[in-house]
Amino acid sequence: MICIKLPHTDFEVSEIAFGAWAIVGGFNWGPQDEKDSIDALRTAYEEGINFFDTAEMYGSGASENLIHKALGEVRNKIIIATKLKPADYAYADVKKATEERLKALSTDRLDLLQLHWPNPEIPVEETMRALSELKQEGKIRAYGVSNFGKQQLQEATKYADEISSNQLPYNLLWRAIEYEVLPECKQDNIPILCYSPIMQGLLTGKFADAGSVPDDRARTRHFSSERPQARHSEEGCEDLTFETIDKIRKIAEEYGKPMAEISIAWLLSQPAVGSVIVGGRNGEQVRKNVKALDCKLDDDVLQKLNEATQPLKEKLGNRADLWEGKSRIQ
Template identity: 25%
Template structure:
């Protein structure tokens, strides 16, 4: 599995997203993914599944040095003391002595970003997280974190797929050599039924979802974390790595409408 090097860590380019998976379903999914060869597991405080993820990691017996674990702090816990409490709780539930990447899950209009970043940087200095980063940050927020605060941001995790244009954020991240981690990379299932992607897939003996995933992973500096609870889907996502798209395929995908933002909660930022 190819990895992206960022802020002293190696981020496997294909990971397992675990949003909306809980309990035994989540544990089984993570165990299955690890058995198939996944080494990048993404979770969050808000998902209420860190205990299940931790149990799966413990049961799988994969050497800790081979595993990348990301978790995130919820936007209601961004005050320094609350952030530390949230981090401690996440670490305990995951049964780990450190995580590989700790992210601000969503920015908050009321947050003191310098204080947030200072707290994250202290956690990194203490060796409790190997790297820190953000999710759902706009270019304006990224500029504040990267240029004004000079925080060592290891990634920005955002919604990104064949049906959503993220050119502005992607260009900024690329200029700063910061990876983009794509969540909802299959457009919440919509990619699988898209006629253009189905047609491209038939050409390559691949599924439409595999075409959508490979389109992302063909881009420099992009990783993806599709959610998949079934082993068959997890393997299909891994197999997408061997799909070879050509220029005609990329042109057809570029022509798709790119205005479908599927995740936009009321507390989210004003998107660029």
């Protein structure tokens, strides 16, 4: 496993990270057996992953608790990235919520503390001041942002010159960040941590059509606003999405690799990408996903994948918010 050093840190993270959202089940994911969650986390570690992404918002601390339960014994060998929720961005709340995250993870320091989504209601200057102090005090080793667009990054970097990462939605079916956010991250030397890299399972080819995708995963702007949990008012582009999946499937078949591997490997070839955060609900999925590391895509395949996904990229446009029509990522 190749590891990269995030800027303004004294640690290295694996280029595939484990995403610890789905392992709490519930919202977006449905029922989940804790044994499988523990198995997923320990398998990730055994397969060479040292980077674990979690958040308070994943089960109100349940995901953080699980990381401690599964990997507490190897705490010093792993890098834990957690996130504060936007309601906690006022100066005093940042400090208080950080203490709560330390407790939830049963640890004495956070490796990477991220702001989960921008919050236009609270001046970013105030939030960044609190994060910088926490870093100086040694409570956190580094801080990063998540879902910050070009303008939001430009504003944040006025007040913080040690932003170590920006976590963003990025995959073959969601290339919106390529228009503005990715070039900004590249210019600012802020690595991208890609989330939903296999589009919550769509890029494994497990769903035959839009109707087979469970409603909670069909909240994204690929799907019609008539889906019950949609938070946008767009018509969606379900036919184009599934035509694109078919094209990717054919390219993967020609290459002799599963679609999920090809999809993760494509991300690892993109500029400004620091690590790819893949979710897995059990050890078996994790083992399959890390195989992407053996999949070195040549320029010809990368080109074919770019061409196959370009019409969907153009249809969805440059608004980088997966779920809401009025993008929160600005």
